Amino acid sequence: MPNPTFFNLAEEKRRELIRAAYQEFSRAPFAEALIANIVKSAxxxxxxxxxxxxxxEDLYFYLLNKHAEKSKERFYKSLKERDGDLMEAFVDMFQQMLEKFDNAEYRGFFQNTFLNMNHRIENTFTRSFDEGKYHAELVEISEQVDREKINFSSDKEFIHMVNMTRAITFRHMMKHFxxxxxxxxxxxxxxRFDIELLKRGFSK
Known part of the structure; x- marks a missing residue:
């Protein structure tokens, strides 16, 4: 997380630094991005x-965390709007992610992010560094799910179900970029084709 001095900056200076960071992380993947370019541009x-x-790394994951928080808020909103239909909420979230990530301001940044995906980046999007907190959040989500539309019998099953669906989501995002x-x-x-396969199941 940023140091307190970052948040004490004037808003215009914060925006300029963030703009420079997006510009550099859009130019090159994280491993090749240069602080020298960021400070020069800012x-x-x-x-x-x-x-x-x-x-x-601190700056890069600060940017990812900001997007992860917004994605989480959108998912909760979609789940409520879809009357607890978990799979439709995932489709909504995927569509919203595409629309945001394809925006000219963010496309290069997320193209480099998804095409160089690793475990930590994926975990940042799912907020699962703290497994206990992550599981507690999923249990909270499960309580909002319409049990008539999806089949699970325990918190463990639900957590694995969400993890499998999120893996498919990231694979499709990488494929798109x-x-x-x-x-x-x-x-x-x-x-949606893969989501429908999940909903239908594979065994007869």
Missing amino acids: GISRGSFYQYFEDK ANQESSKEEAIEDY
């Missing part, structure tokens, strides 16, 4: 950067 010294963030010719409509149709 018009600050390297020393000032380290007053705000511990390192490049890897295939530059794929439209959002095609990506959503392809994702």
